[in-house]
Amino acid sequence: MKKIKITFEFPPNSIKQPLTYRLIKDFDLMLNILSADVSLNRTGRLTMDMQGEEDMLEAALDWVKKQGISFKIFEKEVIWNEDKCIHCGACTAVCPSGALSLDNETWKLTFDREKCLICELCIQTCPLGVMGLNGDNASLDT
Amino acid sequence: MSKTISEINEKIKEGKAVVVTAEEVIDLVERDGYKKTAETVDVVTTGTFGPMCSSGMFVNFGHSKPPIKMTKVTLNDVPAYAGLAAVDAYIGATELSLKRGMEYGGAHVIEDFIAGKDILLQAESYGTDCYPRKEITTKVNKDNVNQIFLFNPRNCYQNYAAATNSTNKTIYTYMGTLLPNYGNVTYSTSGELSPLLNDPEFRTIGIGTRLFLGGGVGYVAWEGTQHNPDQAKSENGLPVAGAGTLSLIGDIRGMSTEFIRAGVFQKYGITLYVGVGIPIPILDEEMLAKTAIKNKDIYTRIVDKSGKVDLDILVNYEELRSGQISLFGKKVSTAPLTSLYKSRIIAEKLKGWILNGSFLLTEKVCDLPAHNKVNTLEVRG
Numbered sequence: 001m002k003k004i005k006i007t008f009e010f011p012p013n014s015i016k017q018p019l020t021y022r023l024i025k026d027f028d029l030m031l032n033i034l035s036a037d038v039s040l041n042r043t044g045r046l047t048m049d050m051q052g053e054e055d056m057l058e059a060a061l062d063w064v065k066k067q068g069i070s071f072k073i074f075e076k077e078v079i080w081n082e083d084k085c086i087h088c089g090a091c092t093a094v095c096p097s098g099a100l101s102l103d104n105e106t107w108k109l110t111f112d113r114e115k116c117l118i119c120e121l122c123i124q125t126c127p128l129g130v131m132g133l134n135g136d137n138a139s140l141d142t
Numbered sequence: 143m144s145k146t147i148s149e150i151n152e153k154i155k156e157g158k159a160v161v162v163t164a165e166e167v168i169d170l171v172e173r174d175g176y177k178k179t180a181e182t183v184d185v186v187t188t189g190t191f192g193p194m195c196s197s198g199m200f201v202n203f204g205h206s207k208p209p210i211k212m213t214k215v216t217l218n219d220v221p222a223y224a225g226l227a228a229v230d231a232y233i234g235a236t237e238l239s240l241k242r243g244m245e246y247g248g249a250h251v252i253e254d255f256i257a258g259k260d261i262l263l264q265a266e267s268y269g270t271d272c273y274p275r276k277e278i279t280t281k282v283n284k285d286n287v288n289q290i291f292l293f294n295p296r297n298c299y300q301n302y303a304a305a306t307n308s309t310n311k312t313i314y315t316y317m318g319t320l321l322p323n324y325g326n327v328t329y330s331t332s333g334e335l336s337p338l339l340n341d342p343e344f345r346t347i348g349i350g351t352r353l354f355l356g357g358g359v360g361y362v363a364w365e366g367t368q369h370n371p372d373q374a375k376s377e378n379g380l381p382v383a384g385a386g387t388l389s390l391i392g393d394i395r396g397m398s399t400e401f402i403r404a405g406v407f408q409k410y411g412i413t414l415y416v417g418v419g420i421p422i423p424i425l426d427e428e429m430l431a432k433t434a435i436k437n438k439d440i441y442t443r444i445v446d447k448s449g450k451v452d453l454d455i456l457v458n459y460e461e462l463r464s465g466q467i468s469l470f471g472k473k474v475s476t477a478p479l480t481s482l483y484k485s486r487i488i489a490e491k492l493k494g495w496i497l498n499g500s501f502l503l504t505e506k507v508c509d510l511p512a513h514n515k516v517n518t519l520e521v522r523g
């Protein structure tokens with residue numbers, strides 16, 4: 001079993017196939033949708049965790065390419081250097097996914113990695129420079 | 143029944159003083175009422191840990207052989223002001239590094255001094271008969287210089303307007319990254335824990351007040367710059383935007399990087415996070431009532447930081463702290479810039495110092511101005 005985090009980008013009006021249905025049905029994948037921004041006449045974006053057998057994942061991505069859908073697999077991960085964090089909350093102002101939030105009892109920052117879209121906004125916003133990336137640059141595959 | 147500061151100090155020395163934080167006092171008042179709580183509690187401690195740009199540090203480097211009258215000074219490549227006596231300099235928190243720009247600046251130099259690191263000192267001079275040396279490059283740290291103290295012209299804003307952005311582009315400000323179309327709201331005070339909100343009329347806080355500064359002991363040196371006690375107030379007498387301010391002073395050697403940190407606001411600049419805690423002596427029931435204010439009673443204005451729209455919206459800190467407010471019928475997320483987590487630690491630390499007798503309260507030497515006109519800068523020919 002392998003798990004990847006991936007963003008699909010659809011050209012405007014190109015969705016002929018019910019993407020998630022096919023991925024589940026034909027390739028036996030488990031999907032966890034993290035964010036979806038799909039609307040008419042615009043490039044759509046769908047970010048999710050995809051889990052399944054390695055050969056199935058590969059086959060699924062081959063199939064996706066043939067549908068004219070591009071995608072980006074996240075190879076990086078956002079790293080939170082908790083020791084240096086002052087728990088100010090400035091990063092929560094920009095986090096689009098709710099991955100970063102302040103616990104309203106302790107007022108400490110909490111980071112829910114599962115929800116992270118690796119948009120990198122917090123990395124630029126954190127005044128203390130305690131958010132960073134590890135791993136290689138995300139590769140754009142079309 | 144009322145108490146004096148010297149009576150409270152006697153109790154502190156005897157280890158009998160009752161000290162609680164500005165959050166804890168709220169629960170006590172709820173349980174026992176104002177009268178009884180005012181009799182039992184002697185001191186309420188406050189705390190804040192937020193970005194305070196108007197901060198800086200004086201250093202006296204000591205004289206070299208042969209000596210130099212420093213005119214141009216950099217510390218780790220960050221310019222310091224040396225238009226003082228031969229080896230005195232002042233480095234401001236927001237000053238940028240000559241080579242690294244916004245990555246490193248005055249605030250980082252201050253943090254590195256506190257951490258005990260060696261700092262590269264480079265100085266130039268025109269040379270005089272009594273100070274013949276024309277340049278010097280050496281390393282200094284907090285233990286091999288003479289005096290080294292923080293001197294912050296403006297800290298501890300009593301309340302502060304919350305920020306948002308009306309335009310359709312992200313803007314980068316000292317109030318953090320503000321998303322387009324009122325996409326978020328940021329705010330910067332510790333609310334019910336905030337020092338000057340717990341003594342809103344500066345009854346006990348004044349020039350000479352001893353306080354917690356950056357992990358060590360500091361003092362109120364003067365009213366802060368832009369001190370604005372005449373700011374608009376809500377019905378309960380609390381200001382609804384930036385009002386009173388303090389100028390603070392304290393020895394770098396007592397401080398810790400846990401409570402002084404350098405920060406960089408994206409595309410804005412460098413700032414210094416300063417930890418401040420001020421003890422409020424509970425002289426009587428009236429003073430107690432001031433320290434028992436709650437987040438839901440403290441209102442602040444929301445300001446459009448793009449400067450395009452004049453907003454006339456008040457919110458309270460309970461709403462801001464909930465993480466979401468409704469703005470023009472839309473749910474908007476709110477985020478603090480002041481660390482409430484650290485503010486609490488500061489109030490607790492100060493409480494600990496007073497309880498163990500190592501920190502005594504002071505009488506103010508002089509009042510802070512109760513009224514003051516804040517001028518704007520006119521462009522005159």
Ligand code: SF4
Pocket residue numbers: 084085086087088089090091092109125126127128129130131
């Ligand atoms: S902005 Fe940085 S320092 Fe502040 S809470 Fe987020 S990660 Fe921590």
Ligand code: SF4
Pocket residue numbers: 078094095096097098099100115116117118119120121122123
């Ligand atoms: S990269 Fe940072 S801002 Fe973006 S989703 Fe992840 S945690 Fe949130």
